[in-house]
Amino acid sequence: MVHVVVVGSGVAGLTTALDLVSRPGVEVTLVAKARLDQSNTAVAQGGIAVVTSPEDTVASHVADTLAAGAGLCAQDAVEVLCGHGPSAVATLIRRGVPFDRVGGRIALGLEAAHSHQRILHSGGDATGAAIATALIGHLATSGITIRENTTVVDIVLEGGRARGVRLLDGEELPADAVVLATGGAGQLFPCTTNPAVATADGVAIALRAGAVVADLEFVQFHPTSLATPGNHLVSEAVRGEGAVLVDEAGHRFMTDLHPDAELAPRDVVARGIAERMRAQGGTPVRLDATALGARFLAERFPTIDAVVRSQGLDWSRDPIAVTPAAHYAMGGVRTDLSGRTSVPGLYAVGEVACTGLHGANRLASNSLLEGAVYGTRVADAILSRPFGAHADFDDSWGAPLGLDVRAGDEAFGRTDLQQLMWDAAGLARDRAGLEEAAAVLAGWAPPAPIDAKSAEDANLWWVARAVVASALAREESRGGHFRRDVPEAAPGPVRHSTLTAVHHA
Structure with a gap:
């Protein structure tokens, strides 16, 4: 009997757990820090990118992903995602995900940097919730042991x-293999579209275990979140349907910055908005969806429509104020194409992992697909060699940078850390700001994990240090990593960044 612990209840963790338990001789324990339905998956709006129409091709999906990744994507990881995408979505449909249909056929949307309409959605803008609900619905009869409201620390x-x-609480759950599927790190920043549970736990846990992490400097800031408390996401699909961005004078400024205007890659649009906000004294820009009409907005984007109207706004009549917010981590725990990390027996999948798939900038709606495709691959890898060393782990990205994780003695609050990261490692960085942030972080002491929040704060400290170190080391601008002091991409071969923690006795 093989026993596997899966940590996380988004599409990646749920897919891995369900695929594992469907095989004979496997016991699975699924651990969720909060409720099962509290994950980045559950709040994902836009959809899932996959080739389903005869007008589209896998080669086109691959090309779009590579282009968005700004030269840093690992092509083999991209080809796995796009090539296995249709079968992964077919499995989601078999598991009960009700993708929207028009005239009996699956409806397809368009999002930025896609050359074809290939975005499947459910409930208009509730795709992630539909996927989470369907997969969670299978758990009751699966035989999987569920541990909700349970914090893993190491x-x-x-x-x-x-x-x-x-x-x-000190309890240990033994396992032959551990899968980290803990999601993202949005709570490193004060403005984020991520839920409160996205506190970088998996990357911190992996660092403490000695695993290699990679490309942590690449953080995707979604261009359009509501400029109100909570930064509710306004899906890219809204711009895909024709909404435009205007400044305080009503000028559609993105047409001045990129041929694809509002549908340029996310890093381009986010920086364009930030620069325009700076030019107008910090006032948010506005998303003008008035041409789409009240009925269309309510039917196509019911979740966003309800949130907007709950704040006393009518986006069918007036443009709404939007601002960039931290959305997705392209980097994470370094894995091969089967989720193996550099630590034998430890796997990672989904946003917490880094296969090189997303490069320097994730293509819209590839994240849900990643969890579905790579969750199955992780399950296959565990069962093909559950006890052996990761002899075929690919270390071709080079020797990792050593991160000195000695701590200072100064206590800190989460809001202090978030503001520090926003100022020094947000949409635009420079050496002076990053060096100052590194010094401040080194002087802080991560709290002892006496409750869930202190455990999260310690994890945020660990990953903040790693993000800042990685951003300092990459002396160029590429994708989601923009350095004011070196605003151009470096010439020559593109390299990934890797890092491990250096522990001191």
Whole structure:
């Protein structure tokens, strides 16, 4: 009997767990920090990108993903995603995901940097919730052991191999393999579209276990979140349907900055908005969806429509104020194409992982697909060699930078850390700001994990240090990483960044 602990309940963790438990001789424990339905997946709006129409091709999806990734994508990872996407979506449909249809055929939307309409959605703008609901619905009869409201603090290591997880209360859950599917790191920043649970836990846990992490400097800031408390996401699909961005004078400024205007890659649009906000004294720009009409907005984007109207706004009549917000981490725990990390027995999948798939900038709506495609690959890899060392782990990205994780003695608050990261490692960075942030972080002491929040704050400290170090090391601008002091991409071969924690006795 093989026992696997899966940490996380988004599409990546749920797919991995369900695929594992469907095989004979496998026991699975699924651990969720909060409720099962509290994840980035559950709040994902736009949809899932996949080739389903005869007018589209896998080669086109690959090309679009590579172009958005600004030269840093690992092509083999992209080809796996796009090539296996149709079968992964077919499995989601078999598991009960009700994708929207028009005239009996699956409806297809368009989002930025896609050359074809290939975005499947459910409930208009509730795609992630539909996927989470369908997959969670299978758990009751699956035989999977569920541990909700349970905080994992560390990997249990024996002889350098992952042999389980340690919980906040000291309990250990033994396992033959551990899968991190903990999602993103949006709570590193004060403005984020991510839910409160996205506190970078998996990357921090992996760093403490000695795993290699990669490309952490690449953070995607979604161009359009409501410029109100909570930064509710206004999906890119709204711009795909024809909404435009205007400044305080009513000028459609993105046409001046990129041939694709509002549908340029996300980093381009986000920086364009930030620069225009700076030019107009910090006033948010506005998203003008008035041409779409009240009925269309309510039917196509019911979730966003309800949120907008709950704040006393009528976006069918007036443009709404929007601002960029931290949305997605392209980097994460370094894995191969089967989710293997550099620590034997430890796997990572979904946003917490870094295969090189997204490069320097994720293509819209590839993230849900990643969880579905790579969740199955992780399950296959665990069952093909559950006990052996990761002898075929690909370390071709080079020797990792060593991160000195000695701590200072100054206590800090989460809001202090978030503001520091926003100012120094947000949409635009420079050496002076990053060096100052590194010094401040080194003087802080991560709190002892006595409750869930303190455990999260410690994880945020660990990953903030790694993000800043990675951003300092990349002396160029590329995709989601923009350096004011070196605003151009470096010439020559493009390299990934890798990093490990250096522990001191």
